[in-house]
Amino acid sequence: MSGKTLYDKIWDAHLVHEAEDGSSLLYIDRHLVHEVTSPQAFEGLRMSGRKVRAPEKTIAVPDHNVPTDEGRAKGIENEESRIQVEALDTNARAFGVHYYPVSDVRQGIVHIIGPEQGWTLPGMTIVCGDSHTATHGAFGALAHGIGTSEVEHVLATQTLIQSKSKNMKVEITGTLPPGVTAKDITLTIIGRTGTAGGTGYVIEYCGEAIRALSMEGRMTVCNMAIEGGARAGLIAPDETTFDYVKGRPHAPKGAQWEAAMAWWKTLYSDDDAHWDKVVTIDASEIAPVVTWGTSPEDVLPIDAVVPDPASFAGGKVSAAKRSLDYMGLTPGTKLSDIAIDTVFIGSCTNGRIEDLREVARIMEGRRVKEGIRAMIVPGSGLVRAQAEEEGIADQLKAAGFEWRMAGCSMCLGMNPDQLKPGERCASTSNRNFEGRQGRGGRTHLMSPAMAAAAAITGRLTDVRDLA
Amino acid sequence: MDKFDTLTGIAAPLPLVNVDTDMIIPKQFLKTIKRTGLGVNLFDEMRYDDDGNENPDFVLNQPGYREAEILVAGENFGCGSSREHAPWAIKDFGIRCVIAPSFADIFFNNCFKNGILPIALPQEQVDLLMKDAEKGQNARMTVDLEAQTVTTSDGEVIRFDIDPFRKHCLLNGLDDIALTLEKAPAIDAFEAQAAQARPWV
Numbered sequence: 001m002s003g004k005t006l007y008d009k010i011w012d013a014h015l016v017h018e019a020e021d022g023s024s025l026l027y028i029d030r031h032l033v034h035e036v037t038s039p040q041a042f043e044g045l046r047m048s049g050r051k052v053r054a055p056e057k058t059i060a061v062p063d064h065n066v067p068t069d070e071g072r073a074k075g076i077e078n079e080e081s082r083i084q085v086e087a088l089d090t091n092a093r094a095f096g097v098h099y100y101p102v103s104d105v106r107q108g109i110v111h112i113i114g115p116e117q118g119w120t121l122p123g124m125t126i127v128c129g130d131s132h133t134a135t136h137g138a139f140g141a142l143a144h145g146i147g148t149s150e151v152e153h154v155l156a157t158q159t160l161i162q163s164k165s166k167n168m169k170v171e172i173t174g175t176l177p178p179g180v181t182a183k184d185i186t187l188t189i190i191g192r193t194g195t196a197g198g199t200g201y202v203i204e205y206c207g208e209a210i211r212a213l214s215m216e217g218r219m220t221v222c223n224m225a226i227e228g229g230a231r232a233g234l235i236a237p238d239e240t241t242f243d244y245v246k247g248r249p250h251a252p253k254g255a256q257w258e259a260a261m262a263w264w265k266t267l268y269s270d271d272d273a274h275w276d277k278v279v280t281i282d283a284s285e286i287a288p289v290v291t292w293g294t295s296p297e298d299v300l301p302i303d304a305v306v307p308d309p310a311s312f313a314g315g316k317v318s319a320a321k322r323s324l325d326y327m328g329l330t331p332g333t334k335l336s337d338i339a340i341d342t343v344f345i346g347s348c349t350n351g352r353i354e355d356l357r358e359v360a361r362i363m364e365g366r367r368v369k370e371g372i373r374a375m376i377v378p379g380s381g382l383v384r385a386q387a388e389e390e391g392i393a394d395q396l397k398a399a400g401f402e403w404r405m406a407g408c409s410m411c412l413g414m415n416p417d418q419l420k421p422g423e424r425c426a427s428t429s430n431r432n433f434e435g436r437q438g439r440g441g442r443t444h445l446m447s448p449a450m451a452a453a454a455a456i457t458g459r460l461t462d463v464r465d466l467a
Numbered sequence: 468m469d470k471f472d473t474l475t476g477i478a479a480p481l482p483l484v485n486v487d488t489d490m491i492i493p494k495q496f497l498k499t500i501k502r503t504g505l506g507v508n509l510f511d512e513m514r515y516d517d518d519g520n521e522n523p524d525f526v527l528n529q530p531g532y533r534e535a536e537i538l539v540a541g542e543n544f545g546c547g548s549s550r551e552h553a554p555w556a557i558k559d560f561g562i563r564c565v566i567a568p569s570f571a572d573i574f575f576n577n578c579f580k581n582g583i584l585p586i587a588l589p590q591e592q593v594d595l596l597m598k599d600a601e602k603g604q605n606a607r608m609t610v611d612l613e614a615q616t617v618t619t620s621d622g623e624v625i626r627f628d629i630d631p632f633r634k635h636c637l638l639n640g641l642d643d644i645a646l647t648l649e650k651a652p653a654i655d656a657f658e659a660q661a662a663q664a665r666p667w668v
């Protein structure tokens with residue numbers, strides 16, 4: 001019998017029941033809840049007279065709809081957004097779950113505050129009515145998004161009906177060249193394997209370049225597992241993980257910490273584990289990348305040119321044509337000649353303190369180009385506070401950035417932060433779909449360092465040229 | 468979930484094919500935070516004019532059919548998107564049973580999740596029930612899930628097929644959650660064991 005993968009081990013440790021038809025009942029350790037996908041689920045509980053089975057394992061926070069201006073404490077203008085946020089407020093209090101309201105400094109994007117508060121721990125099962133739940137996989141937790149019916153199911157039963165995915169290994173060997181970051185790794189993987197490359201799999205990221213990443217970087221990588229089509233992404237926990245977790249408000253303490261560590265250290269894939277699919281990428285071949293189209297797989301190194309749709313095969317030919325049309329780009333144009341008018345730094349992919357430090361480092365002694373709207377939206381109130389304490393906030397404000405309150409913001413434009421038709425944005429978020437950041441808006445995905453470089457020059461720019 | 472055993476009520480005739488989910492509940496009503504309350508917008512574009520006045524010709528606006536609990540319709544009912552808002556709107560209006568020659572797959576599944584019984588019957592039998600429904604409010608049909616029969620106002624009995632597991636769930640008011648809750652002892656046991664093995668969780 002072959003050994004187990006990390007995914008196998010976490011799965012086995014959470015299996016409540018297995019039916020003959022292969023569907024399994026999996027116990028859920030943490031349930032994260034936000035305002036958009038939960039109202040009907042809570043209402044369902046009310047209508048059937050059910051309770052939240054484990055309110056102590058349920059954490060609620062509003063993030064998608066909240067405005068990011070400092071006056072937001074006075075209330076949300078858009079009525080539908082306000083009602084959704086108010087519904088979460090009422091539900092969280094009525095059902096007694098952990099709750100971080102808009103006014104709480106700990107409020108922020110659900111996938112940022114989970115790890116920040118120590119709710120996210122190695123070996124856990126974590127779900128949320130949100131596809132980017134994959135982020136928490138960076139801790140060696142099995143974490144994925146679910147639908148509203150399933151949100152209600154988890155609230156009521158603390159379990160989820162699941163069938164097991166296949167195991168996929170993505171190994172990044174060697175070390176990253178200078179100027180190349182976690183975002184470049186994750187975008188490059190999707191560029192290679194495509195947005196359906198991970199369909200049916202749970203991916204484990206491994207290899208020297210992954211090991212060398214900070215927790216922030218690992219979260220960036222796992223965040224976009226979903227863009228690669230996978231159910232979840234995982235990275236085996238190690239000293240970097242344990243150091244990050246230790247001392248967080250909800251992390252175990254004392255003897256419990258020791259017990260937890262003893263188990264966490266067993267959370268790795270056995271040498272003889274079976275992999276259904278393996279992808280290996282040499283880190284030295286990864287360059288700073290940007291997206292040129294309207295799918296996260298439309299990725300190229302910054303020194304490339306806009307591709308000719310005819311160079312693709314099958315249905316991708318017409319998709320690329322449509323993308324370029326939407327993006328207003330001509331084949332053959334150097335990517336570094338593409339002028340932008342907006343820079344968005346934030347989201348659950350790149351809204352953490354390390355991302356802001358990186359931006360500050362690139363901006364040292366430089367300014368946002370005249371006429372460019374550049375906004376920084378910290379992923380949580382605590383990230384914002386820390387950046388203020390470190391002097392990063394003042395530096396970036398002086399350099400010409402807007403300094404916002406925490407939330408999802410322009411990642412999806414459910415709040416007032418939106419692109420106007422035709423506006424072009426250098427964005428650190430994870431989706432470049434048509435209309436994602438606002439109707440008619442054009443999104444280029446990239447790392448925080450690359451977004452900072454674009455802010456300086458007003459066009460897509462190779463950050464290595466600034467160094 | 469509400470149980471479904473027998474239902475005797477007014478049946479509304481809607482002799483249209485390909486009734487899609489946009490017709491059932493247009494997309495401007497999806498921003499709601501509720502599953503309930505959608506009934507007033509059921510079939511919104513057919514039911515109201517641009518100023519929001521009722522269209523007197525639409526079946527559910529006619530006096531005999533305002534209290535309809537059964538809907539008889541044409542083939543491929545519920546095609547279009549997967550929005551669960553469609554069955555939510557139907558149920559909120561008060562309809563618990565839809566009879567048609569065929570249904571779109573996702574809509575069909577969503578009905579069972581929401582305590583609605585979709586019955587697929589051969590076209591001739593739907594035609595017969597359509598005629599019966601057209602008789603108005605005095606023509607009450609009876610649907611008996613246990614016996615798997617629909618009885619017309621004239622006492623004619625039509626048998627229908629249903630997946631035994633789904634029948635069991637509807638009869639007992641079991642949804643996914645209720646079924647999982649039947650395994651509560653296993654969940655309790657798991658929690659007890661996990662509290663020992665991983666007390667920090």
Ligand code: SF4
Pocket residue numbers: 063064109110111130132347348349407408411412429430
């Ligand atoms: S930041 Fe963007 S991707 Fe992340 S949870 Fe919010 S909307 Fe979703």
